[in-house]
């Protein structure tokens with residue numbers, strides 16, 4: 031089983047949604063319901079979409095330009111964001127599109143005003159990124175910038191996967207893990223996500239393009255930065271050895287809850303009805319798998 035922070039968050043909301051998303055959905059399955067689950071798993075609400083678009087512009091345009099020592103300007107970043115916005119919006123609204131909007135799939139309002147608001151927030155997020163001086167200082171002084179890199183490490187019987195938005199290696203190679211957010215979630219969630227990143231960067235096998243000696247650190251030595259792009263807040267988090275133990279315990283408990291939910295069976299042999307539904311019905315309002323789940327109940 032693979033444990034990730036997003037798997038944990040989904041499982042806590044609804045074990046059945048976790049099963050649909052992390053185990054059942056498969057693009058090339060023979061079972062058409064599993065292929066449909068895969069299609070639904072790609073749906074995104076407009077809020078999540080605009081957050082990912084900001085991630086894409088920072089990771090694929092701004093950070094590489096900093097690595098090349100020719101940082102692209104804010105106006106250029108906004109222009110690229112606008113082009114992506116128009117392209118992805120058209121692709122998602124196309125009748126035969128591979129990925130769609132959650133709102134369109136579930137007949138919820140998707141208005142021009144919502145798109146205008148999303149575009150405005152993308153611009154605000156980029157403006158705040160350019161204003162975040164401590165982040166720019168760190169990025170411009172770094173020996174290496176590693177963006178959106180999946181890190182894997184073992185934790186007991188479980189594989190842990192974490193994808194920090196950015197890892198930087200400073201001189202003398204103490205890593206920093208950065209996560210930027212365009213959405214508002216509780217503080218505790220952010221912290222845990224960053225700690226998992228710190229554990230990942232120190233316990234995974236060093237990647238080929240990392241500077242040598244880059245992983246010879248303990249998780250509590252890693253610098254953690256949370257960048258709130260809608261408000262412009264940059265938070266430095268400090269980590270003690272006790273925090274790392276707490277995070278390890280947290281992962282172990284969360285992973286064993288997932289294993290228990292599978293009742294000792296191989297998760298691939300199970301069906302959605304084998305998993306409990308959300309305890310809070312509000313979770314269903316934003317669940318992409320509603321049509322499959324509610325269909326299974328009737």
Ligand code: SF4
Nearest residue numbers: 044307308314317323
């Ligand atoms: S519709 Fe509700 S109960 Fe069903 S998977 Fe989604 S969140 Fe869970």
